[in-house]
Amino acid sequence: MEDVVLRLEELLVPSIADVVVLSVDVNNETVRIEACCTAVAAVCPGCDDRSSRVHGSYLRFPADSPSAGRRVVLCLKVRRFMCGNPSCDRRTFVEQVPGLTRRFGRWTEGLRSTLTAVGLALAGRAGARMAGVFGVSVSRGTVLRMVAALPELEPPAPRVVGVDEYATRKGRVYGTVLVDVETRRCGARRLAGSLRLTVAA
Ligand SMILES: [Zn+2]
Known part of the structure; x- marks a missing residue:
């Protein structure tokens, strides 16, 4: 036994x-x-x-x-x-x-991981429907909250940066943009004269 x-x-x-x-x-x-x-x-x-x-x-x-x-x-x-x-x-x-457990958790950590993976693949409504197929009753909002609770990954620091300038409002506003050359992602943008700095992943 x-x-x-x-x-x-x-x-x-x-x-x-x-x-x-x-x-x-x-x-x-x-x-x-x-x-x-x-x-x-x-x-x-x-x-x-x-x-x-x-x-x-x-x-x-x-x-x-x-x-x-x-x-x-x-x-x-x-x-x-x-x-x-x-x-x-x-x-x-x-x-x-x-x-296995976490504070105030309604699910075991194993089931939470499964539902989070389903949410990542299918999002809220379809994810909740798929969870119902394998026997777990969960709302679309709960699936979305599990996905939103995932820690954000820090993007790697760019190794090669390109600098470019652009104009908006028919040339009345100018800006500078920094681009990660390897990933082609915009790193930072600054509008001339406003000191506004936006960061986009
Ligand atoms: Zn204490």
């Missing part, structure tokens, strides 16, 4: 440390996984101090990617810790499991 639970952990929460699967209940519509966190301490998000003083615990129910057409619900027992740092504003905080 212990082997079965270990294999279930590998299947259900792969590569995630400090989580133990306690039981799995399957019916026609749902796979319900009961699990708990086992880390001895957690890091306070307010001050980054570690604490092992447990204040209490409760259940969270983040939705996970469906399995064999069934909705997967994780019943995860998480603990609230007391922060021992007297200069920290947070008296208590809830542990998070890297790769």
Whole structure:
């Protein structure tokens, strides 16, 4: 039986440390996984101090990617810790499991990544429709918010820059534009006489 639970952990929460699967209940519509966190301490998000003083615990129910057409619900027992740092504003905080949960998250991180990828490929309305096909009920607005929450990539600094001038308003306003010669992207534009500087990626 212990082997079965270990294999279930590998299947259900792969590569995630400090989580133990306690039981799995399957019916026609749902796979319900009961699990708990086992880390001895957690890091306070307010001050980054570690604490092992447990204040209490409760259940969270983040939705996970469906399995064999069934909705997967994780019943995860998480603990609230007391922060021992007297200069920290947070008296208590809830542990998070890297790769599995985030604060106020309704989805596991795995399902969030899947929905974000769907949103990137199909955008809001079609993305929500596609998520419904594989068994996740989500609004188009939620899909768009997941895409918008992605960190912005810093464009690489241009190695070769070209400078050009242009005129608008029939030659009454002049501007200068900097262009990344290798990517042909406009880097910065300045209108003469107005000191207005716009940056375009
Ligand atoms: Zn703290």
